[in-house]
Amino acid sequence: xxxxxxxxxxxxxxxxxxxxxxxxxxxxxxxxxxxxxxxxxxxxxxxxxxxxxxxxxxxxxxxxxxxxxxxxxxxxxxxxxxxxxxxxxxxxxxxxxxxxxxxxxxxxxxxxxxxxxxxxxxxxxxxxxxxxxxxxxxxxxxxxxxxxxxxxxxxxxx
Amino acid sequence: xxxxxxxxxxxxxxxxxxxxxxxxxxxxxxxxxxxxxxxxxxxxxxxxxxxxxxxxxxxxxxxxxxxxxxxxxxxxxxxxxxxxxxxxxxxxxxxxxxxxxxxxxxxxxxxxxxxxxxxxxxxxxxxxxxxxxxxxxxxxxxxxxxxxxxxxxxxxxxxxxxxxxxxxxxxxxxxxxxxxxxxxxxxxxxxxxxxxxxxxxxxxxxxxxxxxxxxxxxxxxxxxxxxxxxxxxxxxxxxxxxxxxxxxxxxxxxxxxxxxxxxxxxxxxxxxxxxxxxxxxxxxxxxxxxxxxxxxxxxxxxxxxxxxxxxxxxxxxxxxxxxxxxxxxxxxxxxxxxxxxxxxxxxxxxxxxxxxxxxxxxxxxxxxxxxxxxxxxxxxxxxxxxxxxxxxxxxxx
Numbered sequence: 001x002x003x004x005x006x007x008x009x010x011x012x013x014x015x016x017x018x019x020x021x022x023x024x025x026x027x028x029x030x031x032x033x034x035x036x037x038x039x040x041x042x043x044x045x046x047x048x049x050x051x052x053x054x055x056x057x058x059x060x061x062x063x064x065x066x067x068x069x070x071x072x073x074x075x076x077x078x079x080x081x082x083x084x085x086x087x088x089x090x091x092x093x094x095x096x097x098x099x100x101x102x103x104x105x106x107x108x109x110x111x112x113x114x115x116x117x118x119x120x121x122x123x124x125x126x127x128x129x130x131x132x133x134x135x136x137x138x139x140x141x142x143x144x145x146x147x148x149x150x151x152x153x154x155x156x157x158x
Numbered sequence: 159x160x161x162x163x164x165x166x167x168x169x170x171x172x173x174x175x176x177x178x179x180x181x182x183x184x185x186x187x188x189x190x191x192x193x194x195x196x197x198x199x200x201x202x203x204x205x206x207x208x209x210x211x212x213x214x215x216x217x218x219x220x221x222x223x224x225x226x227x228x229x230x231x232x233x234x235x236x237x238x239x240x241x242x243x244x245x246x247x248x249x250x251x252x253x254x255x256x257x258x259x260x261x262x263x264x265x266x267x268x269x270x271x272x273x274x275x276x277x278x279x280x281x282x283x284x285x286x287x288x289x290x291x292x293x294x295x296x297x298x299x300x301x302x303x304x305x306x307x308x309x310x311x312x313x314x315x316x317x318x319x320x321x322x323x324x325x326x327x328x329x330x331x332x333x334x335x336x337x338x339x340x341x342x343x344x345x346x347x348x349x350x351x352x353x354x355x356x357x358x359x360x361x362x363x364x365x366x367x368x369x370x371x372x373x374x375x376x377x378x379x380x381x382x383x384x385x386x387x388x389x390x391x392x393x394x395x396x397x398x399x400x401x402x403x404x405x406x407x408x409x410x411x412x413x414x415x416x417x418x419x420x421x422x423x424x425x426x427x428x429x430x431x432x433x434x435x436x437x438x439x440x441x442x443x444x445x446x447x448x449x450x451x452x453x454x455x456x457x458x459x460x461x462x463x464x465x466x467x468x469x470x471x472x473x474x475x476x477x478x479x480x481x482x483x484x485x486x487x488x489x490x491x492x493x494x495x496x497x498x499x500x501x502x503x504x505x506x507x508x509x510x511x512x513x514x515x516x517x518x519x520x521x522x523x524x525x526x527x528x529x530x531x532x533x534x535x536x537x538x539x540x541x542x543x544x545x546x547x548x549x550x551x552x553x554x555x
Contacts, residue, residue: 057325057374064376066269066323068261073230075185082511084460097375101457102416105293106376108554112290113278114235114255115271117189117225121511137185158327 041091041141044129044150048074048136053154060096062139064106065116070137078119079131079140087125091141095155192222195291197550199244204544206528207244207298216244217548219291221254231261239289246298246306248345254278254289255314267326273319279312280321280334281368281383283412283425288313291552295423295453295465296504296518298546301527302449302471303410303425307349311340311387315364330372332381337365342389351391351436352532354398362388362403370412379414391436402435411450419457426450427471445474453502465504465518472497473526480524483531491531494542498524512554519547 043059045051051070054062061067068076081088083100092098110116122128125146132138132150139153197217201207208214223237236256242249257275264270279285284304287293298306305312317338324331339361342350347359370381385408393401407430415422427450433443449471457463472478473496480496504518525540533539 055327057327060374060376061325066325069230075227075230077185084511098377099416099418102376108290108293109287111191112193112221112223112237112293113280113286114223114225114237114257114259114273115286118191135185 040144041087041095042144042147043095043139043141043153043155044132044147045140045153046077046132046134046136046138047149047151049139049151049153051153052151053156055156055158056095059155060098063096063119064098064103065110065119068116074137077135077138079128079135079138080119080121081125081128082121082123085123087141087143095141187227188224190222190224191555193219193290193292193552193554194221195219195550195552197297197548199297199546199548199550201244201546202544204522204525204528204540204546205245205538206522206525206540206544207246207546207548209245214244216242216249217297217550218242219289219552221290223254233259235259241289243306247309248343252310257319267324269323269325271321273321276314276316277319277336277338278314279336279366280319281336281366281385282410283379283414283423285312290554291516291550292514292554295455296467296502297516297548297550298518298520300425300451300453300467300469301498301500302451302469303427305527307527307530308346310346311342311361311364313340315340326374328374330374330376332368332370332372334368334370335366337363339363349530350389350404351399352530353534354532355391356394356397357392357399357401358394359389359391362390377416379412381412383410383412384408385410399437400435400439402433402437402441404434404436405432406430421455421457422452424450424452445476447471447473448475461508463506465502465506467500467502467504469500469502470498471526473531491536492542494524495526495528495531495536495540496524498522498526498528514552515549516552517547517549519545521545 049070050072058067062076063078070076083104089100092100092103107118111118120131122131125142128140129142129146129150132140198213198215199207199217200211200213202211219241221237221239225233225235227233237254238251239254240251253276255276255278257273257277260272262270262272282303284294284299288299288304315336315338317336319336322333342359342361347355350359364385364387366383366385368381368383370379372379387406389404391399391402393399409428411426413424427448429447431445431447435441451467451469453465453467455463455465477483477496480493483491483496484493501521502518507515509515522544529536529539
């Protein structure tokens with residue numbers, strides 16, 4: 001997955017033509033792993049975020065509300081889909097190794113005890129990407145084929 | 159806390175919310191959330207919630223909170239709640255928390271946060287959001303650990319709290335420490351010393367520490383906590399009690415496990431209580447209570463889940479059946495006030511992402527947590543076997 005993300009970033013850097021880029025990406029993924037793609041979420045961030053990669057531990061800290069600022073001091077704004085959304089379930093399971101209800105429980109504990117701010121929840125990937133695009137410091141996730149101009153964050157094991 | 163404080167807090171929240179809306183594309187400095195829950199409840203053959211086996215709507219919980227970010231490492235957070243739970247604790251509006259949150263620079267990979275002000279107890283599994291209905295597995299929490307009679311002093315303190323966390327590839331370590339005190343109301347004084355007490359009771363201090371371990375997936379959470387607290391009583395001019403004090407030392411073990419289809423929570427408590435004066439000039443008493451609970455929740459699907467639980471507590475580990483208690487009081491206090499065992503069955507329906515309906519039924523054997531052992535009419539407050547139930551609809555935002 002890490003190698004594939006690096007390839008995606010490289011291709012995106014080489015071309016500013018979105019349609020061409022999407023076509024190349026689709027071909028690449030169709031060739032590599034068409035089955036895995038359906039449930040695989042890619043982490044995206046607003047263009048103001050200067051971080052291009054995160055460890056799994058850092059990703060988990062961000063999405064559980066325990067890391068609230070980027071390295072440059074900018075506030076992190078987490079955007080997620082509702083618990084029942086298939087992609088949210090896949091993201092929790094594959095990227096966070098958690099279950100959606102576990103995550104909701106953690107956020108409620110932070111939000112209603114004054115220890116943090118709950119993420120913004122949206123009901124569709126389109127709304128999520130729009131929110132990430134328009135909010136400084138935002139981070140979210142989406143199916144690779146839904147991504148247009150958002151910055152992709154590479155997630156590495158360590 | 160009175161209505162004016164609640165209105166003041168609400169105005170502050172709404173004012174800050176409106177001022178934060180002018181910032182369009184950046185993370186707002188201010189955020190606010192809340193919840194409202196209303197239910198029906200009844201206790202049968204015991205006065206724990208209602209008297210005369212009445213069904214009541216006295217199961218209301220309302221809360222509104224605000225979080226304002228002053229800078230990258232400093233924020234202020236506060237929450238006001240209104241609670242009505244029948245006889246379980248005093249009805250009214252309370253300042254739940256109001257503290258300054260200071261995030262300190264990381265040291266050797268440890269993240270540190272300091273809370274100054276009125277903060278929540280973060281040392282037990284449910285203590286940090288005990289009043290937030292959608293965060294609890296049951297409306298009435300297991301009384302061995304979350305005893306409603308001492309709810310206000312167990313919930314939080316005025317003082318200082320420090321939290322330390324370390325994330326590694328495989329583990330998460332969390333260490334919490336707090337020192338403070340809580341004001342005690344008359345209801346808590348009466349539970350402690352009986353209705354005859356007319357003087358003033360104060361908590362001198364409460365000192366708590368806890369440590370938790372989790373694997374990186376957070377599937378497990380295992381920890382231990384320690385509490386130490388002293389109380390002082392100053393008798394009124396006309397009073398059936400004398401000046402004196404009490405101290406409590408509590409050791410707890412906590413564990414949670416989360417799986418895709420089920421979750422398990424358990425806590426064990428051992429509590430040493432010491433009394434000095436209060437009832438006679440040279441009165442000294444020392445006893446150890448112990449107990450714990452286990453709760454199992456099964457998630458049938460995204461919307462429906464069921465729960466079964468068992469909770470047990472004895473006031474005095476040397477007298478688990480309460481026989482010595484009955485003999486020492488000349489039969490005034492029946493033996494079943496020395497222990498309390500509860501079997502719970504519950505169901506939950508998540509109607510939509512912010513709406514939930516939760517129902518539960520408890521079958522109880524014993525009455526150790528129903529009423530103060532010093533109540534002169536204690537026998538009238540509960541039979542040996544009694545039960546309670548509740549249905550609560552909740553909404554949060």
